[in-house]
Amino acid sequence: MGRWEPDAAGRLREAAMALYAERGYDGTTVAEIADRAGVTARTFFRHFADKREVLFAGSELLGQDMAAALAAAPADASPMEAVTAAVLASAEFFDDLRRDYSRRRAAVIASTPELRERELIKMASMTTSLTDGLLARGVDPDVAALAAETGVAVFRVSFERWIAAPDDVPIADVIRSTLKTLSALTA
Amino acid sequence: MGRWEPDAAGRLREAAMALYAERGYDGTTVAEIADRAGVTARTFFRHFADKREVLFAGSELLGQDMAAALAAAPADASPMEAVTAAVLASAEFFDDLRRDYSRRRAAVIASTPELRERELIKMASMTTSLTDGLLARGVDPDVAALAAETGVAVFRVSFERWIAAPDDVPIADVIRSTLKTLSALTA
């Protein structure tokens, strides 16, 4: 056993989720989160850049996975087909185990403008990943930007629908359905 | 003449733009902005909710105008046609007079994550406006959400292209071009 309990970051994440859900984001201080995790506030800020980030750590991974799927798409796939592959790849992040956690987390985020802002910028960074991936495939810049934006819009809408859907609906199905809606929309 | 110089809010906006551009957002304190505008920091917060908002005051108007255009679209217009009308209506906000200001403002925002977050949430609220407008037209909720997201994506991409474009290109042309790209994309 080390000088301190291991996984301070994990304890901080759990403490934050619990307190945000219980007293709300504004009603929670960083000192309280740190206390519950058994560390000091200074340590909180060594693990997370700010009070919001504790709910979003690791979210880069999702963007990376999607970018990887995009890169792995057949060379002759159209931009939108490649983006579709990327969005479908996101489904693996949200297996049924995470569904309940996702719901609680989404509820907290939805109730606090500051957290909504942070979520939006994560989505924007996802958009950037996809755009870069498309550019690497030789796609025209304007097309790439638009295809990426559209792809993330599909992800966002699908995720929301999935959260609200019954437990036995897999997210991949929701995504496919959203993609269908999109093509009907612009037909 | 009143007890104080009129238009404190306007002076604060100008002071903020100047200082953010000059020293950067992080390198500027609210006290400095207030000083330059000839008021106290407390007064700054009476006019703007926070240090970011001073660059975004009035941005609800854009969303309102777009929502109005959407509502004014012919009853038999498809969701995407209605959204198209809304996005084109945004062009009137950005006449050539505001182009230079828009460029400076965009540069400041682009260089500061906090400001990018705020801009993103404004875009999200625009999305909500469009979604609500579509719902009021009787559009299916999922279709409405997706059409609104797509419309805002078109606006965002167009605005960026317009900023980067030569001075004689009107934003309406850029928007029309982006819409064309979109329909080609999902064809």
Add this chain to the structure above:
DNA sequence: CCGGTGATGTCACTGACTGACATCGCCGAT
């Protein structure tokens, strides 16, 4: 001329975040 009102100033306070420095178990080199 007078009392109400609205925009501002003043002050004290909380809480997020940062930089500098101290602490001390652990682990590898000797």
Add this chain to the structure above:
DNA sequence: ATCGGCGATGTCAGTCAGTGACATCACCGG
């Protein structure tokens, strides 16, 4: 085995964003 450096944490002092409570005072309607 022990010595010394490293890394994760604690401590402390400080800056700055943002808020609530109360005072001020030119202006305006009666």
